[in-house]
Amino acid sequence: MGVVVPLEEEVNRPASIGPLVELTGPDMERVNRMILDRAGSDVEMIPEVANHLISSGGKRLRPMLTLASAAMFGYGGEHHVRLATSVEFMHTATLLHDDVVDESDLRRGRSTARTVWGNQASVLVGDFLLGQAFRMMVDAGSMDALGVLSNAAAVIAEGEVLQLSVAKNMETTEDDYLAVIRAKTAALFSAAAEVGPIIAGASRAERNALKSYGINLGLAFQLVDDALDYGGSQQDLGKNTGDDFREGKITLPIVLAYRRGSEDERAFWKSAMEDGLNDEAALERANALIARHDSLADTIARARHYGDIARDALAPLPGSDYKSAMLEVIDFCIARVT
Structure with a gap:
């Protein structure tokens, strides 16, 4: 019996979102046109602020998941474009709000909207985009999809408040941290993937598979x-590296380094994160402590764990180009740091 040896270029080809981009390309062109249309307003500042972030080069992974998950189940209508645009507007609104809360100066390599137009304009334009998102959800005509996305909007807001409550608090646990990112980030990924099978009329099991994949x-x-x-690097992250440290944001690398550190090291973390003593010298020491306690390696290991769960969630579904592309997205997301 012969043995099939994969071509070397296939073996060594890095994980990419390219297949997903190609499969969803025609529909994403429609999404992009709808984004520009629905971000328009007679109030001049609204499209200026919205387009500043919308045009800044994000991958638009979340709306692509909506388009792909609908096509995976044979959807042939028009509403997936409206829902995908709603998902992108929800994401953009949360970025505008987050940059205000975090006092961030850089987003995707560009000045944040708040540094150009101010905090008030950023918050209010974010609210406008959320309103437009809900208009499009209603236009899509699916109460189930509306329920999933509106629930995600509420969960994201809860996550933002929860993050405020644990910010600069070194008693934050890994469970606390996971609760924040489950609400702030994973909830929208989950909703984006779930509304596709909803409008395609997929079964409850198929819908749950995409929901689990997304979260x-x-x-x-x-x-x-x-x-x-x-x-x-700044290029990988789309903002200044070390910003989480400077903002006193308690993320898993810090949680692990703090828990594993000596009494002296824990005193350093408290002074840096809780008291704001976080200059460049402090950031250099923070990086050294994170490396000493394998905090980055273990954070990435946990990312791979959740990636494996996402992969298993899609395992029972029939093979297709869309399924393959969505599986490769998992590897792409994790490969950013390897």
């Missing part, structure tokens, strides 16, 4: 983002 992909994605803040 676990979102957890893996955020874990990698938080690792990149200490072990990546």
Whole structure:
């Protein structure tokens, strides 16, 4: 019996979102047109602020998941474009709000909207985009999809408040941290993946498979983002590395380093994160402690764990190009930091 040896270029080909981009390309063109249309307003500042972030080069992974998950189950209508655009507007609104809360100056390599137009404009334009998102959800005509996305909006807001409550608090546990990212990041990934099978009329089991895929992909994605803040580059992260440290944001690399550290090391973390003594010298020591206690490696290991759960969630579904592309997205998200 012969043995099939894969071509070397296939074996060594890095994980990519390219297949997903290609499969959803025609529909994403429609999404992009709808984004520009629905971000328009007679109030001049609204499209200026919205387009500043919308045009800044994000991958738009979440709306692509909506389009792919609908196509995976044979959807042939028009509403997946509206829902995908709603998902992107929800994401953009949360970025505008987050940059205000976090006092961030850089987003995807560009000045944040708040540094150009101010905090008030950023918050209010974020609210406008949320309103437009809900208009499109209603236009899509699916109460189930509306329920999933509106629930996600509430959960994301809860996550933002929860993050405020644990910020600069070194008693934050890993469970606390996971609760924050499950709400702030994973909830929208989950909703984006679930509404596709909903409008395609898929079964409850199929819908749950995509829901599980989305939430676990979102957890893996955020874990990698938080690792990149200490072990990546500005290009990888889309913002200044070390920003989480400067903002007193308690992420898993810090939680692990603090729990595993000596009494002197824990005193350092408290002074840096709780008292704001977080200059460049402090960031250098923070990176050294994170490396000493394998905090980055273990954060990435947890990301791989959730990636495996996302992969298993899709396992019972029939093979297709869309399924293969969505599986490769898992590897792509994790490979950003490896």
